[in-house]
Amino acid sequence: MLRTVRRLADGREIVYYDEPGAPPRTAEDTRDLPPVTARSEIRRDPLTGEWVAMAAHRQTRTYKPPADLCPLCPTRPGKPSEIPEPDYQVVVFENRFPSFAEDAAGPGPTVDGSGLVPVEPGRGRCEVVCFTSEHDRSFAELSPRRVRTVLAAWADRTAELSRLAGVEQVFPFENRGEEIGVTLHHPHGQIYAYPFVTPRTERMIEVARAYRAEHGRHVLGDVLAAERASGERVVAAGECWTAFVPPAARWPVQVQLVPHRRVADLAELTEWERADFAEVYLEVLRRCDALYDRPLPYVAGWHQAPVRRDRDLCWLHLELFSVLRAPDKLKYLAGSESGMAVWVNDATPEQIARRLRDTR
Structure with a gap:
């Protein structure tokens, strides 16, 4: 480059x-x-x-x-x-x-x-x-x-x-x-x-710390292993990455792309992992755009470790989500979500994953 x-x-x-x-x-x-x-x-x-x-x-x-x-x-x-x-x-x-x-x-x-x-x-x-x-x-x-x-x-x-x-x-x-x-x-x-x-990262660090203290492992590593073993919520997979709908998905369309090896941030990825990510992510995006036969509006963001602390408690991953719950309907963050951060999803993660896998 x-x-x-x-x-x-x-x-x-x-x-x-x-x-x-x-x-x-x-x-x-x-x-x-x-x-x-x-x-x-x-x-x-x-x-x-x-x-x-x-x-x-x-x-x-x-x-x-x-x-x-x-x-x-x-x-x-x-x-x-x-x-x-x-x-x-x-x-x-x-x-x-x-x-x-x-x-x-x-x-x-x-x-x-x-x-x-x-x-x-x-x-x-x-x-x-x-x-x-x-x-x-x-x-x-x-x-x-x-x-x-x-x-x-x-x-x-x-x-x-x-x-x-x-x-x-x-x-x-x-x-x-x-x-x-x-x-x-x-x-x-x-x-x-x-x-x-950020508040989201602070919360994930708290959960990862408590999980490691109890189980001796990283929580996202165990989630990744469980998703790969089940396959029910997996949307796409490569040699180094797996993309799946999280088992407690908040959004009508939500996919996490997780590397099989724990790294703290993007700078730690190998060339092999970068190449595999490109193939898996492009497949996920193509399935997302085919879901409603229109370009899917989305936010896709990288969850990286803080710069100066708790890097061993973080596992790099990309999260993509969309507010579109039907071709012409949006999910609005109403009282429960906006007021109390308690999410209510109109579809199960298994249904979301199935619809994404069935796209052509």
Whole structure:
């Protein structure tokens, strides 16, 4: 893989990831851009202990531009974009409207000076990952080779962002479809480098610690072994990865892709594991798109270990879920889910897996 680091007109970093034989990346960003000003802060909820980010400057971010003005397409004559090159393979750049930023400044130390609600600058980093220069394609239509390049970019960014001062966890993810809230239709994802360990990860670490103390093994390792032995909820499998509907699935479509070897994050995967992931994930995505005979809106995110602690209690995995419960019906998070985090699923995990396996 070829890695080229450049700068955009406002100083943001842009990194090109190319397969061997690609042309050199030398194009300059000719736009007249003001400097990025991030005013994000984080506040800790005194009742749950969870951090909440406040990023009011994101109200002005780009919203559903026409295809010929897409900021993620390559630059065309008279139509400069976020990517100065006339073509690219995979590219990552700093978000112009970040939820977290390295130079973020917040008021602190507490809301109203009461000492009750801590406030800190929302320091971290947010990046955009473009999977292809082709505006009308999707991740499912990428070649296995291109998926390996994307995976190499994710792994490289995980390692780079983990070295930043104050970053505690790195989360690469893709949002796809307007039903999910996507406002840019070019195939892309994002990476959040958080200044704290996320609530979901904290909870999984607690469970893994208690399970290991009782059984001497990792809970996800035992779940993976049970799913492979049963096969009832398995959607796809390779030599290094198994994709299955979790046995307590929350969403109408939900799949976890788990490597057979425990690793803490993407940077620890071998080339063999990366190649096998590409094949298994593409099969999962094709089945998801065939489920309702339409592109499935989804969120797909990597659960990685925190940067500085409890890495031995984490098992890297990708989780994909969708809010679409029928071709024309959405699952809304109503009272029980939104108010109390008690999920009610309209389908069993076995039914979800069966429908995905039966797609053509």
